[in-house]
Amino acid sequence: MSQVPLLISKGDYFHGHFFCMASPCEVLIETQDTLLANHILQQVVVQTSRIEQKYSRYIAGNLVDRINHSNNSWVQIDQETHRLLAFGQTCFELSGGMFDLTSGVLRKIWDFTGNGQFPQPEQVADILKHIGWQHVEFTEQHIRLPVGFELDFGGIGKEYAVDAAAKLCTKLAPTISVLVNFGGDIQVTRPRHQHAYWQVGIESPQPDKSPQRNESPQRNESPQRDESPQQVAPFQPTEDAAKNTYAMVKIASGGLATSGDARRFIMHNNVRYSHILNPKTGYPVTGAPRSVTVATDFCIQSGMIATMALLQGSEAQHFLQAQHQKHWCYW
Amino acid sequence: MQLIKSKNLSVSLAAAACALLNVGAQAEEAPADEWKFDTAILYYGETDRVQLAEGVFNANKDFGDQRIFNGKIAIDTLTGASASGAVAQQEAQTFTRPSGNGQYVVNPEETPLDDTFQDTRVQLSAQWTQPLWENMTGSTGVHLSKEYDYLSLGVNGSLARDFNQKNTTVSAGVSYQYDSIDPVGEAPVGLTSMVVDTGQFADETLFDAAFDATRTTDSKDKNTVDLLLGVTQVINRRMLMQFNYSYSVADGYLTDPYKLLSVVNSEGITQDILHENRPDKRTKQSFYWQTKYASDYGIADVSYRYATDDWDIDSHTFDSRFRVQLTDNSYLQPHFRYYQQSAADFYQPFLVEGTLLPSVASADYRLGEMTAYTIGLKYGQMLDNGKEWAVRLEYYQQSPKNAGFDEPGALQGLDLYPSIDAVIAQVSYSF
Numbered sequence: 001m002s003q004v005p006l007l008i009s010k011g012d013y014f015h016g017h018f019f020c021m022a023s024p025c026e027v028l029i030e031t032q033d034t035l036l037a038n039h040i041l042q043q044v045v046v047q048t049s050r051i052e053q054k055y056s057r058y059i060a061g062n063l064v065d066r067i068n069h070s071n072n073s074w075v076q077i078d079q080e081t082h083r084l085l086a087f088g089q090t091c092f093e094l095s096g097g098m099f100d101l102t103s104g105v106l107r108k109i110w111d112f113t114g115n116g117q118f119p120q121p122e123q124v125a126d127i128l129k130h131i132g133w134q135h136v137e138f139t140e141q142h143i144r145l146p147v148g149f150e151l152d153f154g155g156i157g158k159e160y161a162v163d164a165a166a167k168l169c170t171k172l173a174p175t176i177s178v179l180v181n182f183g184g185d186i187q188v189t190r191p192r193h194q195h196a197y198w199q200v201g202i203e204s205p206q207p208d209k210s211p212q213r214n215e216s217p218q219r220n221e222s223p224q225r226d227e228s229p230q231q232v233a234p235f236q237p238t239e240d241a242a243k244n245t246y247a248m249v250k251i252a253s254g255g256l257a258t259s260g261d262a263r264r265f266i267m268h269n270n271v272r273y274s275h276i277l278n279p280k281t282g283y284p285v286t287g288a289p290r291s292v293t294v295a296t297d298f299c300i301q302s303g304m305i306a307t308m309a310l311l312q313g314s315e316a317q318h319f320l321q322a323q324h325q326k327h328w329c330y331w
Numbered sequence: 332m333q334l335i336k337s338k339n340l341s342v343s344l345a346a347a348a349c350a351l352l353n354v355g356a357q358a359e360e361a362p363a364d365e366w367k368f369d370t371a372i373l374y375y376g377e378t379d380r381v382q383l384a385e386g387v388f389n390a391n392k393d394f395g396d397q398r399i400f401n402g403k404i405a406i407d408t409l410t411g412a413s414a415s416g417a418v419a420q421q422e423a424q425t426f427t428r429p430s431g432n433g434q435y436v437v438n439p440e441e442t443p444l445d446d447t448f449q450d451t452r453v454q455l456s457a458q459w460t461q462p463l464w465e466n467m468t469g470s471t472g473v474h475l476s477k478e479y480d481y482l483s484l485g486v487n488g489s490l491a492r493d494f495n496q497k498n499t500t501v502s503a504g505v506s507y508q509y510d511s512i513d514p515v516g517e518a519p520v521g522l523t524s525m526v527v528d529t530g531q532f533a534d535e536t537l538f539d540a541a542f543d544a545t546r547t548t549d550s551k552d553k554n555t556v557d558l559l560l561g562v563t564q565v566i567n568r569r570m571l572m573q574f575n576y577s578y579s580v581a582d583g584y585l586t587d588p589y590k591l592l593s594v595v596n597s598e599g600i601t602q603d604i605l606h607e608n609r610p611d612k613r614t615k616q617s618f619y620w621q622t623k624y625a626s627d628y629g630i631a632d633v634s635y636r637y638a639t640d641d642w643d644i645d646s647h648t649f650d651s652r653f654r655v656q657l658t659d660n661s662y663l664q665p666h667f668r669y670y671q672q673s674a675a676d677f678y679q680p681f682l683v684e685g686t687l688l689p690s691v692a693s694a695d696y697r698l699g700e701m702t703a704y705t706i707g708l709k710y711g712q713m714l715d716n717g718k719e720w721a722v723r724l725e726y727y728q729q730s731p732k733n734a735g736f737d738e739p740g741a742l743q744g745l746d747l748y749p750s751i752d753a754v755i756a757q758v759s760y761s762f
Contacts, residue, residue: 009498009568032496032498034567034569034571035569035623035625035630037568038569038625042627043659046659047659083350084351086347087347087348087350087351090343090347094344160351163348163351163352167352167353171717175393297345297348298348298352300348300352301344301345301347304344305340323340324341
């Protein structure tokens, strides 16, 4: 984190902004108390930086780095890490092995920056030997990874940081509504006093393309989350999201997360492959929507459903409908 | 791929998310309108003087929409002695107890103290605050304080209005307080001589008659009205500033019935002991400025107060705290306070025999010239369950000064302005 956090008054709320986890991060705080807003922002920055430092796979010497270079020996972990691993275990089981915290090694052969080469089949077969959550052993105090395996919290780290930040805000100011938004992964702590909800734009997966009417998302109109129609609140998009939004979402409380390939893809024989990789085959999923947004109680819950939906490929829509959670699907 | 094709997956993920975040299901989360309690135990101890122990129980409840109730109970016990106002002498001095029952003797060169000081006080207060209409907040409260010989009742009300997108708040308030004192042995008539039995009375009834002649059953009530005007201004995202002006009028019995005044001759030898007498009205104004600044390292809180009254007591108070965040959950807060006041125009450390007796006079050290400072340190910690505890330790020193009075003869070798050292210790817990 190199940027100094900024705090700007927006009338009946404060807008805090900083950069962390390779994403623009913002915190909207419904208070006029500058000192309180500043305190909340500072604490969120401190905690988010801590999580990034601890779980980023790019930082030499941190916990993840030590685990990934442990050579099949036991590494001591703390309670927080154990909870993350247990969450990963649950997701692995619920997804039938499609969500796997060890699948990050696939990035060694897949480059989704837009200029990447399509790997050779031998390369894929080779790397698959180092994937498989079922080979990881862990207890409440220790973890052991087979040689060549790597742990990668990239699939849940940002969503976890969002929820952890929201939890911190609730602790610091239980009566104040706070929206935490780290690069489109969002959690709202409680309903607002002034407008009942925050209004958030969901970003278009293609930043250069203006939204068109016929591309409006297919919405699951399950009624339990959205009490609309209500009178529309003053337009309050989260910063930077306004220009390429294709849907405006009202969130009273709870989490929202988007999974998609807006910027991360690989072209091969004129086919655009998504960055969602199937850890069982070692290849990207095809036929999946470009972007899926899900709203549930927690950001990390939403993110996991969105990711699992993309892993379903062309069946994503059916999968989402079966979950009975509010969602937006962009093909 | 065989994914669970039902709501079960969402439910399972929600449960997993709760476990990950170490929270209960959202519906079970604590409601915002829970009671919040602050408790504290405080000890204040002066070397060889007054000792005070106080327990405070404070309750807050937010009923939503910024409608807030605050209730407070404080109980304190005071023991020990404070300076009576009479001057030390080379010889032992005999004084009559305030009740008229019995005497006490003060050793040579010792500051006379009223040695029967003991009291328990109970204070109750309640305050209600709520928004009245757009940008306007109203607050009203009552308080009651009772000790053995003292009763205090008060009501207050205030209005605050926000301007400039709530960056500026202007407030105005008024409070009224009624105090009634019922002194042990009735209040003495001001500037009458203390009746001391040195064998001149043939029997107890004669002493009692002489004692009663110095007593009055006039009303010992006091009415105080305070007006307060304040402005709070957000300077920037890190700084807040506040200005307050208050005007206070107290009317009624303002004398301390237990304070004394020595009359000495030109050699400094005590000839008589008088009961003090103060004016029956006091008008006071105070100007207060406070700034809070939140830096990356902590929060600074600095304030200055200037107060002046028609008794000619002018005071300056400088107070500063700096809260240093040690970790996410703990802080250290050094505290420094400096206080200075000039003497009341009727303050007399003693009267000299043969000079004209004034209509009002007091030797109470609290009305004399003095400086005082406090240094302290507070450590606080927020626990994982959201509860908070703190401990505070402070040292206080009060140094009364001679406001330009000549000290005749024997008084020159005596400490007429003894300083007071005190230790303050407090433990608090919020839940």
